[in-house]
Amino acid sequence: MIKKIKASVSEKILLTFLILLTIFTLSSYIAVKNKCLFIKNYNPNNIQFNNPENIAILNAPCGNVIIELYPNISPNAVERFKTLIKANAYDNVAFHRVIKNKLVQAGDLEFGRKDNLDYGKIGTGKSGLGTIKSELDGKFNYNKGSVGLAKTFKDDTEDSQFFIILQDEPLFEGEYTPIGKVLYGLEVLRKIKYLNDSQYILRPDFINTFKMIK
């Protein structure tokens, strides 16, 4: 007959400590692995928009970013942007240039695609539709969440690449063509993969889908 041995108080404390430690370790591991854990994912179907024809939904790894486009400020740029969105051209395209808490840039349709990523040329790719003229004269405040078209140092070189700023950038006014503003989901963009020592991202995050709501 085996005699039952009662655990002492110190043994019970040790056991409880080990169980708590295990739970803490596991939950921390999950939290660290899942960067999107505390990010709210906005469902556009639950939101009423005044002008749904100008609302675009960018789906990134941590959820939806809901963007309102401003055709009254930059008609040509917004038209180009909508054309590309409607053609699903931005789906599976990399966020190739990311500066922590400052900006994310994507839209290289030539060298930024998931199935044709070219680190040597990323950022220089074209859409095939040609460049458009800069639209810099409209009144627009580049505060955080603003979306603009990227360009080279020369004006009138905008094509498909766009950026979203994560902090106010008053110097961008008159420099970059504005196309809209993020209404919801800026925190999703803060979770896009960045590197501390480079703006250009090795193994970047990708846009899952980019669609107009209507």
Next chain:
Amino acid sequence: MNLLRAILLLVVFITPIKANTIYNIIKIPNLEIYNINTQNKLKYFYAANSFRLGTQKNIICLESDKKNYDEKYKLISQNLKKYSYSFLKKINLKYIVMCEDLSISGINTAGIPDSAMKTLILDIKFNEKYFQRVIHHEVFHVINDSYKELFDKNKWKNFNKKNFQYAKCSTCSDKIGLNTYSNTDGFLTEYSKTTPSEDMAEVFSHIMMNIKVSNNDQILDKKKRIYKKKHIKNR
């Protein structure tokens, strides 16, 4: 080939982050905003620390003190107010950088225009006597960079007396005086005689400063007429 590719990737990915927005836009380090809310949308920066530019790092400019920046900003902005936003847009000028002791390869200069970067760097320690005029002189170089076809150097040379020859470059001569001649004889200053483009810039800056020269100079009149036809009316 793979090694080459690996090295290229390494270079791309170890490029340090220059998160400074001014640097990202005009590629000049160590600048701070002085004023970006101006009527003609010119944006003014000042050197918070000295900087070096160019592939050879041969362009150098130093930081100045607040008092000097404040004084010179007033003069610069007062003069540049003469140009409208639409004119500045046409000539591709958007950013003014203030610093002191500006030099290229050790040679001091009043300003360096860079229309590709829409920038004009101005030496705020430049001789006070000519400082305001020099601002317009440098603006002319910005105009000239954007509209080379409007300023035909050969046509300009033909305005001068037949036996006159410019120097080979603006720094090839030690005759660089900026005093306005009382007897002009086709040229407003000694510096005008260095190159056609410096001559053009001197004529332009005198027009912009409304400096009247009293003597009857037919050569100068012809030179001035070029601007009256082409630019001033569009200002």
